Amino acid sequence: MSRSHIRKHNRSHNAGSPPPDYTHVMHSLRRMNKDLSPEEMVVWLILWLQNRLSNDLTEEQLLQFVKVRNNVTPCADGQVRTSFDGTVSWTEFSHGVHRDGIDYIWLPLPEAIHVFCHKIISKLRNGQPLLSARQATHLLTKIRARQRHRGSSSTQFKLARKSVLNAFWLNLARSDGRFNVVSFTVLFGSDKLHHRHAIHYQREDISRCRHQILELYNRGFHNISEAAVKAGVEYQFLFTMDGKRLQNRTTPSAPKHHKQYKDRIFAIKRTPTVEEIPDAIIGGKRAIDLSIVPAIFSAINASVKQLKPTKRGSKRQHQGYFNARTMQLALQTIALSGMRPTNQVSPSAASWHRPMASVSDKGELRPLYINRFLADRIDQYLQLQQQVLPPNHTDNHRPLLMLVDDLGQPTPLTSKALRAYLRQFSDAIVPYQLRHACAQGLQELGESKQLIAKVMGHYHDGEQYDVSWHTPDSRQRIITALDSLTSHLGVC
Numbered sequence: 126m127s128r129s130h131i132r133k134h135n136r137s138h139n140a141g142s143p144p145p146d147y148t149h150v151m152h153s154l155r156r157m158n159k160d161l162s163p164e165e166m167v168v169w170l171i172l173w174l175q176n177r178l179s180n181d182l183t184e185e186q187l188l189q190f191v192k193v194r195n196n197v198t199p200c201a202d203g204q205v206r207t208s209f210d211g212t213v214s215w216t217e218f219s220h221g222v223h224r225d226g227i228d229y230i231w232l233p234l235p236e237a238i239h240v241f242c243h244k245i246i247s248k249l250r251n252g253q254p255l256l257s258a259r260q261a262t263h264l265l266t267k268i269r270a271r272q273r274h275r276g277s278s279s280t281q282f283k284l285a286r287k288s289v290l291n292a293f294w295l296n297l298a299r300s301d302g303r304f305n306v307v308s309f310t311v312l313f314g315s316d317k318l319h320h321r322h323a324i325h326y327q328r329e330d331i332s333r334c335r336h337q338i339l340e341l342y343n344r345g346f347h348n349i350s351e352a353a354v355k356a357g358v359e360y361q362f363l364f365t366m367d368g369k370r371l372q373n374r375t376t377p378s379a380p381k382h383h384k385q386y387k388d389r390i391f392a393i394k395r396t397p398t399v400e401e402i403p404d405a406i407i408g409g410k411r412a413i414d415l416s417i418v419p420a421i422f423s424a425i426n427a428s429v430k431q432l433k434p435t436k437r438g439s440k441r442q443h444q445g446y447f448n449a450r451t452m453q454l455a456l457q458t459i460a461l462s463g464m465r466p467t468n469q470v471s472p473s474a475a476s477w478h479r480p481m482a483s484v485s486d487k488g489e490l491r492p493l494y495i496n497r498f499l500a501d502r503i504d505q506y507l508q509l510q511q512q513v514l515p516p517n518h519t520d521n522h523r524p525l526l527m528l529v530d531d532l533g534q535p536t537p538l539t540s541k542a543l544r545a546y547l548r549q550f551s552d553a554i555v556p557y558q559l560r561h562a563c564a565q566g567l568q569e570l571g572e573s574k575q576l577i578a579k580v581m582g583h584y585h586d587g588e589q590y591d592v593s594w595h596t597p598d599s600r601q602r603i604i605t606a607l608d609s610l611t612s613h614l615g616v617c
Contacts, residue, residue, distance in 0.1 A: 146240050147352035150293055153284045153351070155298050157267070164266045167242045171205070172268075174232075174342065176313055178291040180269050187261040192249040200229040204257040207248050208233075218244045222311055224301065230311065230331055235342035237350065297345050302415070302573025305329065308337035327568060328412040338602050413558045415565055417551065418460070419615025424550045426617050429453050444529045447513045451526050452546045454537060457616055458526075459556055461607055462493045463581045468557040470538045471526035480604055482525070491582045494600065496607035498616070566610045576603060 127508070158166055168190050172178050189203035204219040207230070217231040234242050248422055249255065256264065270287070289296075295313055298304045309330035329337075352537060367477060429449045434442035459466050465486055472482035472493055479500045482493045495503065503525070526543070527535045543556050560581075569579045610616075 134331055138565055146289075147348045148356055149284055150290060150355070151349045151352045153290050160267060161264065162260060163241075163245050164268075165260050167245050167270070168264060170257055171234075172243065172584055173291075174218075174235075174294060175220060176292065176295050178268055182265060182268055184258070184261045186332055187256055187264060188254055188258065191253040192246055192253055192255070193253055194251045199230075202229075205348060206231070207243065207247055214243065214247075215239065216246055222314075227331070229435075230335065232335060233339050235346050237343070237346035245444060249573070278376060294341070294345065298341060301341060301344070302575050304341050305574060308334045308341075310609060312341075327565065340426060378549055412565060413554055413562055413570070413615065417553060418559070418562055419617075421547075421551050422457070422460075423555070423612075424579070424617050425453050425456065429551070439532075440533070444514060444533065447509060448528050450506060450509060451528055451538060452543060454527050455543055456547065456556065456559060457499060458493075459498050460497075460559040460562055460614055460616055461496055461610060463560055464493055465560060465582070466540050466543060468555075470540050471524040471545055474523050474525045477525055481600075486582050493582060494603045494607060496604055497612060498608070498611045562614060563610065566613050567606060570609055570613060571608065572606050576606060579603060580607070 157169060166185060169178075170203045171190070172182070172345075186203065186219065191204060193200075193204045193206050202219060202221055202502055206217055208215045208217050219227055219229045220232045233239075243253050246255070298309050298312065301602060306327050345595070394458050432442075432446045432449050434446055438446075439552045444540055455466070455470055458464050458472075458550070459547070462468075464472070472484040476483035480495045480497070482495055483490045484493050507528075510527070513529060516534070523535070524537060526538045528538055530536050542557065547556055567580065
């Protein structure tokens with residue numbers, strides 16, 4: 126399959142595109158640096174980092190790039206500042222967020238371009254624009270150019286297409302498993318997500334988002350510099366001042382002060398009076414406190430044990446115990462497999478083949494990955510089911526999880542009944558939030574967003590660029606991650 130066909134397929138699914146060709150991007154940056162003045166290059170780089178190099182830009186927006194004093198309010202688009210913590214001086218730019226009551230955050234410039242930009246910005250007075258009117262007109266002309274970003278003179282190197290260069294960070298973030306959904310939303314907005322509802326079950330503090338974004342920038346420039354080495358071009362191909370080459374050949378890492386977030390103020394919140402807020406939380410309102418999940422499952426487990434009848438127990442007691450085991454197993458399946466508890470709150474019995482099952486999800490069958498703990502519970506439940514259900518109701522065409530009524534007849538498990546059962550143990554959450562707990566737990570365990578999307582059923586084939594997610598090894602990676610999730614969530 127050609128790269129152009131993959132891009133077309135991915136665009137139709139809003140699922141990203143193949144990682145960019147770093148060599149083409151590197152040569153394009155070299156060409157832009159030759160065509161633009163240092164001040165214009167600083168503004169161009171900031172716009173590039175924000176994925177804002179579009180034909181909709183105006184000269185007024187370019188003239189809004191101005192240096193401001195540290196901790197100035199109010200904050201607006203296009204502001205830059207130098208931040209000093211007593212040890213390290215760092216350059217930051219404002220970035221619009223406009224969600225969860227937060228309008229702007231300050232993002233640090235990546236290490237590879239920091240020295241170059243810092244020398245330009247530190248020379249400016251507070252309140253002084255970075256560009257003159259003439260420079261803004263020239264830069265706008267280059268941004269709106271229809272051809273590739275190749276500059277006025279020809280080059281022997283192949284350059285990146287304009288659309289590819291503009292979307293460089295967007296595509297890099299989509300293909301980077303370490304870049305989480307909340308940070309992606311902060312940088313690009315939720316409309317660019319491969320699955321727009323993925324933000325609902327994840328939350329993060331602003332400090333961590335800043336760190337994730339900086340690390341993404343550093344990894345991108347590190348890959349570009351590696352492409353320069355392979356192409357035989359000077360490592361510091363872009364960032365020269367006064368004829369001197371910068372010596373920053375180290376592996377990308379956060380600056381010292383960037384890890385000390387708790388005492389810093391990085392977000393601007395618009396209220397009746399503009400205020401700066403420290404370490405705010407951003408993300409989905411459906412995300413839950415995972416610390417309450419072990420207590421809930423512990424209470425359910427204790428309740429089920431109390432209902433277990435003796436050998437001389439009545440038929441009604443056995444049926445009540447069976448229904449409680451059904452409810453318990455349904456909640457365990459939701460929390461440990463990411464099953465959606467809406468229409469069909471059970472995989473089909475015919476699809477259960479350890480360690481996989483399938484479930485109807487929004488009108489389509491999708492696989493469920495069952496870890497060892499849950500597989501053992503399902504096997505035990507099926508043995509109990511054979512003792513309780515009539516012989517003619519144990520065929521493979523039924524749902525795996527079923528209830529029995531007062532007459533001993535099997536009835537389907539509904540989301541309403543499951544929600545009422547969970548309410549006996551906690552009013553804080555509903556069954557659907559246990560599905561979110563599955564994703565939150567995997568995120569806390571450090572699993573990639575591709576693996577989480579695969580488990581949650583949000584996955585598009587176009588988001589991964591090889592067949593690595595369609596092999597036994599990939600399934601084993603998912604099962605291993607879900608095995609760790611059992612103890613992490615305290616499911617019992």
